[in-house]
Amino acid sequence: xxxxxxxxxxxxxASIIKxxxxxxxxxxxxxxxxxxxxxxxxxEAALQLVEAQGGEVTVVCYGPARAEAGLRExxxxxxxxxxxxxxxxxxxxxxxxxxxVLAAAVKDREYDVVxxxxxxxxxxxxxxxxxxxxxxxxPHVTNVTKLDVAEGTFTAExxxxxxxxxxxxxxxxxxxxxxxxxxxxxASLKGIMAAKRKxxxxxxxxxxxxxxxxLAGAEATYSVRALELPPAKEAGKVIQGEDDPxxxxxxxxxxxxxxxxxx
Amino acid sequence: xxxxxxxxxxxxxxxxxxxxxxxxxxERYAEWDEENISMVLDExxxxxxxxxxxxxxxxxxxxxxxxxxxxxxxxxFKPAYQTLCEGGWVGITTNPEFGGMGLPEVVGSAxxxxxxxxxxxxxxxxxxxRGAGSxxxxxxxxxxxxLFVEKLYSGEWGGTMCLTEPQAGSDVGAVKTxxxxxxxxxxxxxxxxxxxxxxxxxxxxNIIHLVLARVPGAPPGTKGISLFVVPKFRVNPxxxxxxxxxxxxxxxxxxxxxHGSPTCSLVFGQNDAxxxxxxxxxxxxxxxxxHMMNAARxxxxxxxxxxxxxxxxxxxxxxxxRLQSRHWTKFADKTAPQVPIIEHPDVRRMLMWSKAYTEAxxxxxxxxxxxxxxxxxxxGEEQERYQxxxxxxTPICKAWGSHWGMLVTNTALEVFGGYGYTAEYPxxxxxxxxxxxxxxxxxxxxxALDFVARKxxxxxxxxxxxxxxxxxxxxxxxxxxxxxxxxxxxxxxxLKTMQTxxxxxxxxxxxxxxxxxxxxxxxxxxxxxxxAHFLLEQAAIAKQxxxxxxxxxxxxxxxxxxxxxxxxxxxxxAFYHDKVQTAIHFCYRALPLVSAHAAAIRAGELAPMHAVMx
Numbered sequence: 001x002x003x004x005x006x007x008x009x010x011x012x013x014a015s016i017i018k019x020x021x022x023x024x025x026x027x028x029x030x031x032x033x034x035x036x037x038x039x040x041x042x043x044e045a046a047l048q049l050v051e052a053q054g055g056e057v058t059v060v061c062y063g064p065a066r067a068e069a070g071l072r073e074x075x076x077x078x079x080x081x082x083x084x085x086x087x088x089x090x091x092x093x094x095x096x097x098x099x100x101v102l103a104a105a106v107k108d109r110e111y112d113v114v115x116x117x118x119x120x121x122x123x124x125x126x127x128x129x130x131x132x133x134x135x136x137x138x139p140h141v142t143n144v145t146k147l148d149v150a151e152g153t154f155t156a157e158x159x160x161x162x163x164x165x166x167x168x169x170x171x172x173x174x175x176x177x178x179x180x181x182x183x184x185x186x187a188s189l190k191g192i193m194a195a196k197r198k199x200x201x202x203x204x205x206x207x208x209x210x211x212x213x214x215l216a217g218a219e220a221t222y223s224v225r226a227l228e229l230p231p232a233k234e235a236g237k238v239i240q241g242e243d244d245p246x247x248x249x250x251x252x253x254x255x256x257x258x259x260x261x262x263x
Numbered sequence: 264x265x266x267x268x269x270x271x272x273x274x275x276x277x278x279x280x281x282x283x284x285x286x287x288x289x290e291r292y293a294e295w296d297e298e299n300i301s302m303v304l305d306e307x308x309x310x311x312x313x314x315x316x317x318x319x320x321x322x323x324x325x326x327x328x329x330x331x332x333x334x335x336x337x338x339x340f341k342p343a344y345q346t347l348c349e350g351g352w353v354g355i356t357t358n359p360e361f362g363g364m365g366l367p368e369v370v371g372s373a374x375x376x377x378x379x380x381x382x383x384x385x386x387x388x389x390x391x392x393r394g395a396g397s398x399x400x401x402x403x404x405x406x407x408x409x410l411f412v413e414k415l416y417s418g419e420w421g422g423t424m425c426l427t428e429p430q431a432g433s434d435v436g437a438v439k440t441x442x443x444x445x446x447x448x449x450x451x452x453x454x455x456x457x458x459x460x461x462x463x464x465x466x467x468x469n470i471i472h473l474v475l476a477r478v479p480g481a482p483p484g485t486k487g488i489s490l491f492v493v494p495k496f497r498v499n500p501x502x503x504x505x506x507x508x509x510x511x512x513x514x515x516x517x518x519x520x521x522h523g524s525p526t527c528s529l530v531f532g533q534n535d536a537x538x539x540x541x542x543x544x545x546x547x548x549x550x551x552x553x554h555m556m557n558a559a560r561x562x563x564x565x566x567x568x569x570x571x572x573x574x575x576x577x578x579x580x581x582x583x584x585r586l587q588s589r590h591w592t593k594f595a596d597k598t599a600p601q602v603p604i605i606e607h608p609d610v611r612r613m614l615m616w617s618k619a620y621t622e623a624x625x626x627x628x629x630x631x632x633x634x635x636x637x638x639x640x641x642x643g644e645e646q647e648r649y650q651x652x653x654x655x656x657t658p659i660c661k662a663w664g665s666h667w668g669m670l671v672t673n674t675a676l677e678v679f680g681g682y683g684y685t686a687e688y689p690x691x692x693x694x695x696x697x698x699x700x701x702x703x704x705x706x707x708x709x710x711a712l713d714f715v716a717r718k719x720x721x722x723x724x725x726x727x728x729x730x731x732x733x734x735x736x737x738x739x740x741x742x743x744x745x746x747x748x749x750x751x752x753x754x755x756x757x758l759k760t761m762q763t764x765x766x767x768x769x770x771x772x773x774x775x776x777x778x779x780x781x782x783x784x785x786x787x788x789x790x791x792x793x794x795a796h797f798l799l800e801q802a803a804i805a806k807q808x809x810x811x812x813x814x815x816x817x818x819x820x821x822x823x824x825x826x827x828x829x830x831x832x833x834x835x836x837a838f839y840h841d842k843v844q845t846a847i848h849f850c851y852r853a854l855p856l857v858s859a860h861a862a863a864i865r866a867g868e869l870a871p872m873h874a875v876m877x
Contacts (some may be wrong), residue, residue, distance in 0.1 A: 018832070030834035069298075076302060187306050189351035189364040193294045195302075235600075 001055035001149070003046035004111045005079065006102055006132070007039045009063045009070035010122035017229070024224045025092070035070045038117025040184040041177035045147055046115050047078045048182065053149070056080040058109065062101045063088045068200060075195035076187035082200040085208070090216035093123040093224060097215040099131035104208035107136060112171050113154070118143055118178040133174035141167045142176035264689050266316035266381040267576035268308055271838050272622060273373050274301065279808075280626070280801050281633050283369055289640040292367055300370055307374040310350065311381035314343040322384040322523020323692050327464065329515045334463040334525045340385055344466050347418060352378070353389050354396070354416030361400060361412040368632040372565055376625065379562075379569035383696045384523030388421055388461045390562050394555045395422025395471050399492060402543045402551050410498050411471055421467040424555055425456040425474040425493075425529065432458075433709050435475070435549065436484035440531065442476040442491055442539060452476055452493055452539040453532035455513075460703070462527025463495070463512040469504055470495040474531065475552060478545050490548030491539035493531065509537035520695030556704065557657050561631060563704045564660035567668025568624035570697040574675035575617040577689050582610055582678055604678070613678050617671045618841075619849040622801075623794030624664045630797065631656040651726035655718045662710035662783070663790030665700035672697045711782035714789075724765070727789070731758055734796035741799055746806070746843070750850030754795050757857040761788055764861055773867055780871060784860035791853050795846075802846035809839035 011017065011031045018027040035043075046057045059074040061067050062085040071082040085105050091097035106114060114136070119126035126142075133140030145164070146157035149171070156175060158165050187195075205212040237255070241248025256263045277283045278297055287295050321337035328335045347353055356371035357363025378386040396415030399407050414420040431437035440454025452474060456462075463470065472493040481487030497505035509532050516526040531537045543551045582605035590606050593599035604610045634656065637649040676683035676690035683690040701707050719727055738755040741747035764785070768774045778785070810820075812835060818825045830837045 069302075072298070073302065076299075076306075186310055186346060186350055187302065188349060189303065189355060189366070192299050192302050192306065193364070196294065196296070196299050 001049050001053040001113075002109075002111045003049055003055065003057045004106055004109060004114045005039065005043045005046045005057060005059045005074070006106075006114065006116045006128070007043070007059050007061045007070060007074055008036045008117070008120040008122065009033050009061060009067035010036045010120055013037070013121060019227050019229060023226050026227065033066055033070065035073055036117050036120045036122070038119055038121070038177060038179070040117070041179065041181045042115035042117050042175075043074055043077060043079065044182045044184040045175070045177055046113075047185070049113070049147075049149055055112070058083060058111070060102060060105050061085065062098055062105070071200055072195050073187065075198045075200075076192040077185060078191060079198075081198060083203060084200050085203045085205060087205045087212050090212065091220075093125065094215070094220055094222040095125045095127035096131055096221040097219070099128050099135055100215065101205060101208065101210060101212075102128070102132050103135035104210055105203060106132075113149065114138070114172070114174045116174065116176045118176045129174050129176035136174065138173050139169045140174040140176070141169060143178050144175050145178060145180040147175060147177075147181065264316050264319045264692075265577075266312050266319070266377075266573055267580060268311070268377050268380060268572060269576065269621075270304065270308060271834075272625065272842075273304065273376070275805075275838070275842070276622075276625060276629050276801070277304075277369065277373060279804055280797075281369065281629060283367070283633070286367060286369070286633065286636055286640065291365070291640055295366065295370075300366075303366070303370060304373060304377075306350075307352070308377050310346055310352070311377040314346045315378060315381035315385060318343045318385065319382040319523075319689075319692070322382060323520075323696075324522075326522030327515055327525035329512070329525070332512050333465070334512060334515060334527065335465050336523060336525070340523065341466060343382070343385060344388065344418070347378075347389060351417075353392055353418035355393075357393060357396060357416045358400060361396070361408070361416050363416045367636040369629055369636055372561075372628050372632040375562065375565055376569040376572060376628075379566045380573035382523070383566055383570060384521045387521065387524045388464070388466060389418065390559065391424060391461050392418060392420070392422040392467075394424065394559055395473055397558065398473055398490075398542065398551065398555050399471075401554060402490075403492065404540075407492060407540060407542075410500075410502060411492065411494075414469070414502075415471060419467060420469040420471055421461055421464065423459055423461050423470060423472045424552070424559070425459050425462070425472050426552065427458040428455060429457055433706060436486075436488070438475050438477060438488055440474065440476040442474075442478050442489060442541075444478065445538075450476075450478075450491060450539045450541060451532060451535060452491060452537045453535065454530075456529045456531070457527075458516070458703070459527045459529050460524055462525060462529045464525055468496075469498070472510065472529070473542070473552070473555065474539060475548055476539070481546055485549040487546050488548045488552075489545045490542040490551050492542055493537065493539040497538065509534050519698055520692070521699055557653075560657050560661040560704050560710070561628065561635075563700050564624070564662070564664025564668075565628045566700040567665035567697060568621065568628055569668075570693045570700075571617065571621045571624060571668040571671035571675075574672040574690055574693040574697075575614070575621050577693070578617065578675035578678035579605075579614055581682075581688070582614060585680075587680075604680075610678055613674050615845070615848045616852060617674050617678075619798065619845045619853070620667045620671050620794075622845055623798055623849060623853075624668055626797035626801065627656070627790070627793060628660055628664060631660050648726075648729070651722060652730060654721060655714075655726045655730060658710035658714040658718060659786060659790045659793065661704060662701075662707040662714070662786055663794075665697070666707055666787070667790075669694070669697045669701055708783060711786040712779070714786045715778050715782045719765070719785075730793065731761065731789075734758055734792055737796045737799050737803075741803060744803075744806075747799065747802065747847070750795070750799060750847050750854075753850050753854045754792065754799065757788070757792050757795070757854050760857055760861045761792060764788075764864055767865065771867070773869070776869070776872065777864060777867060780869070781860070781864045784864065788857045788860050791856055795850050795854050798846035798849045802843045805839035805842035809836060809843065812836045812839070 012034045015031050020027040050057050057079040058081050059079045060083045116129040141156045143158040144156045148155045156167050239248045239251050284297050318339040321339045325337040351364045354363035355366050356368050359365040396412050400412045415422050442450040442452050474491045474493045475488050495510050497508045499505045511530040513528040513530050585604045586601040587604050589599040590602045634649045634652045672694040679690050682688050738751045741751040818829045
């Protein structure tokens, strides 16, 4: 059972996001980068599969130089090797471009299952796993909260509106993990020590037969016009009611009806 | 309970101030470099925040429970402790030959600040377990090492140190517990011990006690004390657990804080069936025990710094959120909106003061740990020199770290106002938990006596003079920098005062009494000087890096608006800027204590001795 885990390196969800000078990217200074939390579920699922059935976990990331730290983190958690396709600044957010690069990086490797997080918390597009599966001509299941793998086949539970869908599929396949699938482990000190010696294979996009400039240019399926921060939260309105609660209640009802339009 | 830590300052102190990167080049640490140590720190903080901190309130509110001779800990402690065991965190700095992880002490101290800050009660188990393992590794027979050390370093079994008895607290020499040698070489142990941290609990299958006891005919005092390994359950030669070893837990203390850490009364050998194994030689136990006690003393100082850090971070976050009163520039305008209390000068002073002491304690603990590491990678005279620094610093770490750490938790609580006094916010628990650090492992008074009687005069005072010499160098480096000129001269003044006092005390007829009376103020003087020296050294580095950021961004430091904007936008710039302010604040607010103590000492103020105190 060989597993490939696709990982994306994203700003820590607790980061304070600022818009960069070009108005289209975030300002990366002072940002702490982490393995996207959904990818942690994918990695944990892969590690558990391999622990139970043997084989290796390979983590693949398409991202800039700093993403190597994320790969090392995955290696520290127990992945066996890592592939770093260096790049991705210009194709950021373009799910199709990312899927093309990942598909090219993955297609000739040995694997039984490709695991992804259901989305990267950076751009939140939730499209890469499905696109990757189509490009690799594989079945895919997303939003997976339970995964049982047998010889050449698997059963997955996925969250759907108001219920749980149970899906059976042959392997190989692409599985996109979401919260609830497992509890990701912490890296052990031994794991962190070992990660230093594990291989991280560096791959240029051009070596995959792809032209990153074209992916970001003529072939782009996505473009950012402008980034804006959400409007600052306005101060709440306090209705003074100590002297006349009746009037205060009436005022509250009026505001809820006329201004907030919730009643 | 949420736990926040200042990771930026931790990494600054480790990698920008201390030569940790250089240390890691030693063969002993070949597996480690700045990158994976950084990962170690990130993972440790994550575990502290996600596993240890959420159980801290259970530790306090449920606490250790005693019934029928057994102690149980809150259920939530178990998975948290398991996480520490599985990750190798219990044996983080210990010998890889016995399953330890072999990380430098300086990294261990950084990690332990997070663990103690997140959950002091639970982390205490780890401290003692690691310490007991180290004792057996250093002084045990091969058989003992094989049976116990790996199980302790992995956290599978727990460890304790059993010194105190009802009549033998600070006066350890008064220990009465008996050890009688049997024909097969074992000893039968009998006696009562009190105040035994982690003496019994349900986190581990077995507990290995290190017990101070007397063999028949032993000389009185500390020279007649021997040290024994006494397991809770006997251990078969194959390492499996045998029958209970007649160690009975008679009860646990109701305490002010660290409720999640059971403080046990243990009865050894009430059925004459408690076997123990001699560690080292008969009557040499106290000397060996100091090996564990010294390590533990440093870690207790670390607890003071850790809780100070946790309390300060909590207060800082609260001060940014809590709205009260108008901005001081608009105090007359009754319609002006309420502002976060961090805008109020009085609150800012409390926060700055807490930050300064927290970082000074952190620096003291980290550099002492670094000196310990240096004893491992050097030889001969150089090694002796580092060891002498460690010896001098140990009581300062313990007493200065816990004393001022405790006072930081006190100030942090005040930032919360009335809410700080309630259990709804974490400040009061930090303060209660921290107090014990001033007391156990030898009260701060005992530490001060150790400092003035043993450590100051050690090697003719050379190690202390060398440490003070480093502070002198910092003064010389900064005395011509307009920003640091006055703080630097204050440091020089404090150094001079300290020298004068040392000389005077040697000549004065009341020198001995004054030294005993003012042992703690003298320790505080040296601690304060070191604190100022460390923070100024750090500030000098920070200032340089801040200058580089201004230059690279093309901002003129004289342009106030542009500077303000840069400090708002650039996290690194803000960090370095505040490091400079922190050092300045510490010099103005802490260094005067040196001359204040000195005034009383030089005047020979003896009111406490003259008073009747009826």
